Amino acid sequence: MVAIVQVPAAVPSTADTDAVAPRSYLAEVRTRFFHNRAGVSAVSALVLLAVAAIVAPLLSPYDPLIGNATRRLLPIGSAGHLLGTDEQGRDMLTRLLYGGRLSLLTGMLPVIVATVIGTAIGATAGYLRGPVGAVLMRTMDMLYAFPAIMLAIAISASLGAGVTNSVLAISVVFIAPISRVAEAATRRVIFLEYIDAARLSGASTACILMSQVLPNIFNPIFVYASGLIGLSIVVASGLSFLGMGARPPVPEWGFMLNSLRGAIYVQPWVAALPGFLIFATSMSCNVMSDALRDALDIKDA
Amino acid sequence: MTLMLLRRLGMVIPTLLGVSVVVFILMSVLPGDPLAGLLAQDATTADRAALKHSLGLDAPLPVRYVRWLGDVLHGDFGYSPYRRRDVSELLGAAFSNTVRLAVTAAVLGIGTGLTLGTLGAVMRGRVMDRVVSMLAMTGISVPSYWVAILLIIIFSATLKWLPAGGMHSAHGGGFPDYVKHVAMPAFASAFVSVGVIARMTRASLLETYSMDFVDLLRAKGLRGWQVLWHVAKMAASPVLTVAGLQVGFLLGGSVLVETIFSWPGLGQLIFQAIAARDFKVLQAGVLVVAVTFVLMNLLVDVLQLLIDPRLRKAA
Numbered sequence: 001m002v003a004i005v006q007v008p009a010a011v012p013s014t015a016d017t018d019a020v021a022p023r024s025y026l027a028e029v030r031t032r033f034f035h036n037r038a039g040v041s042a043v044s045a046l047v048l049l050a051v052a053a054i055v056a057p058l059l060s061p062y063d064p065l066i067g068n069a070t071r072r073l074l075p076i077g078s079a080g081h082l083l084g085t086d087e088q089g090r091d092m093l094t095r096l097l098y099g100g101r102l103s104l105l106t107g108m109l110p111v112i113v114a115t116v117i118g119t120a121i122g123a124t125a126g127y128l129r130g131p132v133g134a135v136l137m138r139t140m141d142m143l144y145a146f147p148a149i150m151l152a153i154a155i156s157a158s159l160g161a162g163v164t165n166s167v168l169a170i171s172v173v174f175i176a177p178i179s180r181v182a183e184a185a186t187r188r189v190i191f192l193e194y195i196d197a198a199r200l201s202g203a204s205t206a207c208i209l210m211s212q213v214l215p216n217i218f219n220p221i222f223v224y225a226s227g228l229i230g231l232s233i234v235v236a237s238g239l240s241f242l243g244m245g246a247r248p249p250v251p252e253w254g255f256m257l258n259s260l261r262g263a264i265y266v267q268p269w270v271a272a273l274p275g276f277l278i279f280a281t282s283m284s285c286n287v288m289s290d291a292l293r294d295a296l297d298i299k300d301a
Numbered sequence: 302m303t304l305m306l307l308r309r310l311g312m313v314i315p316t317l318l319g320v321s322v323v324v325f326i327l328m329s330v331l332p333g334d335p336l337a338g339l340l341a342q343d344a345t346t347a348d349r350a351a352l353k354h355s356l357g358l359d360a361p362l363p364v365r366y367v368r369w370l371g372d373v374l375h376g377d378f379g380y381s382p383y384r385r386r387d388v389s390e391l392l393g394a395a396f397s398n399t400v401r402l403a404v405t406a407a408v409l410g411i412g413t414g415l416t417l418g419t420l421g422a423v424m425r426g427r428v429m430d431r432v433v434s435m436l437a438m439t440g441i442s443v444p445s446y447w448v449a450i451l452l453i454i455i456f457s458a459t460l461k462w463l464p465a466g467g468m469h470s471a472h473g474g475g476f477p478d479y480v481k482h483v484a485m486p487a488f489a490s491a492f493v494s495v496g497v498i499a500r501m502t503r504a505s506l507l508e509t510y511s512m513d514f515v516d517l518l519r520a521k522g523l524r525g526w527q528v529l530w531h532v533a534k535m536a537a538s539p540v541l542t543v544a545g546l547q548v549g550f551l552l553g554g555s556v557l558v559e560t561i562f563s564w565p566g567l568g569q570l571i572f573q574a575i576a577a578r579d580f581k582v583l584q585a586g587v588l589v590v591a592v593t594f595v596l597m598n599l600l601v602d603v604l605q606l607l608i609d610p611r612l613r614k615a616a
Contacts (some may be wrong), residue, residue, distance in 0.1 A: 025462035145598075146591045147553045150571075157575040158327040179422035218530045234444040238557055241446055242572065257450065261561075268454040273445030290438075 015070035023156045032295040039291020042284040053100030057206040062091040064098040065249045084270040099251035107233030109167045114174030122182025156244045166245035170216045181224045185217035185222045223293045253278050302611050313599050320591045328584040360586050374503040378585040383577045388585045400568035403551035405487040410494030411425050419503025440496015446557040449489040466563035486562040501543045505536040538609050545601030553590040
């Protein structure tokens with residue numbers, strides 16, 4: 001699986017500020033992002049998938065849970081079933097649309113949870129340094145010593161199967177790398193004058209962290225975390241594939257891919273469909289993350 | 302230099318201890334009754350307590366941890382009641398199968414990744430570069446379990462060229478038979494590594510190509526491949542780190558790929574242990590994976606020190 005490679009994150013630079021027509025930093029970033037054709041198409045694909053998952057009942061006349069036993073494993077392009085039917089005679093297109101709800105959610109949530117917790121840990125450790133910082137970061141190192149997927153599987157096994165537990169497991173896995181990025185970024189800003197200024201004007205540690213440090217370490221963390229979403233979706237669906245995440249009957253791509261394994265010799269391309277959506281989502285997330293990095297002009301986050 | 306090596310080696314011990322604590326805690330809070338499969342239907346509460354005591358499960362957690370760690374350090378991983386075998390015996394067999402798969406996948410993944418990444422960097426901005434970038438992006442995004450299923454669909458279900466699982470045919474068949482069995486799982490495991498390594502190789506080479514010394518080499522009249530040789534030496538370090546991580550992942554065995562192809566390695570052993578609540582095997586399996594990963598990272602760091610004089614100076 002993809003490595004969570006650790007490279008020190010750079011503080012964003014706004015080197016090419018236009019002398020003639022000064023524009024806000026965000027406007028600059030937005031323009032750069034929307035000039036990136038790959039990035040724009042990736043975001044469009046993700047929005048399309050998410051919207052389709054949300055309004056699935058409006059798009060499909062079928063029930064995602066109830067199948068027709070006489071119409072099992074129809075091929076792609078059958079009349080009335082554009083993408084065929086699964087091993088219980090349920091419409092594939094419908095199930096893929098509904099499946100996006102859980103798959104996208106279990107992919108996104110761990111990254112959000114881990115970003116909040118990891119940033120808090122990393123920024124605190126980076127700002128306080130000393131024994132507290134050392135204890136925090138060495139604890140993170142212990143989690144870092146496991147291959148990501150194996151750790152997610154081990155935590156899931158110990159918590160038991162289920163969507164909530166798999167989200168928790170993946171969140172724990174991502175906390176360590178995010179806290180490292182946050183710590184490195186914090187260490188780079190704490191010696192800058194504006195932090196001294198805040199300290200001299202009497203601001204408390206918590207206040208400095210929230211109002212001075214956080215906005216200035218946000219970009220590298222944001223870019224790094226966005227790069228984890230694709231991996232998160234692959235791992236979350238992988239856990240369901242192993243029967244440790246989402247449980248039937250609610251459709252979820254990873255679980256669908258596993259339950260259709262028995263149909264590989266009957267309707268191979270129908271059996272491959274859920275995997276294609278996991279791949280397409282993960283790829284779109286990675287392309288989007290690359291575009292974000294270019295737009296924010298971050299060298300290595 | 303020696304001091305740096307020693308310092309790096311010294312760092313491994315607390316890491317390994319930390320790993321053992323994490324593994325022990327994870328497996329001690331495992332849901333389900335560890336005694337469930339061991340007691341007879343008509344067992345009394347007293348039988349239960351006696352069994353619990355004989356397994357040492359009634360002691361407090363820290364005591365159990367120290368006992369467990371002591372046993373592990375003596376190479377004793379306990380006995381699996383589910384498989385009726387010693388855990389170390391099971392682990393040994395599974396690990397050697399995983400190593401065979403990992404080595405094949407690593408050679409395939411690193412070789413292809415390096416070649417593609419170099420091609421991309423040398424032909425920067427041309428069609429070949431675009432193709433390499435696309436392939437690399439696909440590699441880092443694609444779920445290995447989907448690659449595995451696609452391979453089975455293409456080569457087993459449709460073309461009927463390769464067997465869909467296992468490590469040997471029932472009737473044997475020597476080396477060609479083994480190659481047929483290892484091809485698909487190795488490719489499925491290697492695909493991600495190809496993406497990661499190609500991306501890093503291309504990026505690292507391009508960054509080095511933009512340095513001033515390259516202009517000097519060109520001005521001296523060196524040929525393209527001679528320049529590439531100088532650049533490659535400079536660019537090797539980050540690629541080595543990433544490649545080492547990938548080998549670490551591969552040596553840990555992929556639970557998903559091994560399960561799909563019924564490859565009798567560590568990943569499959571761990572997955573079956575989860576399903577059977579065979580917690581001794583699970584505990585030992587996860588520990589072996591993590592320790593392998595830590596040692597692999599150590600090896601990479603030591604190699605870095607040996608090949609990169611800049612790191613040695615930093616000491």
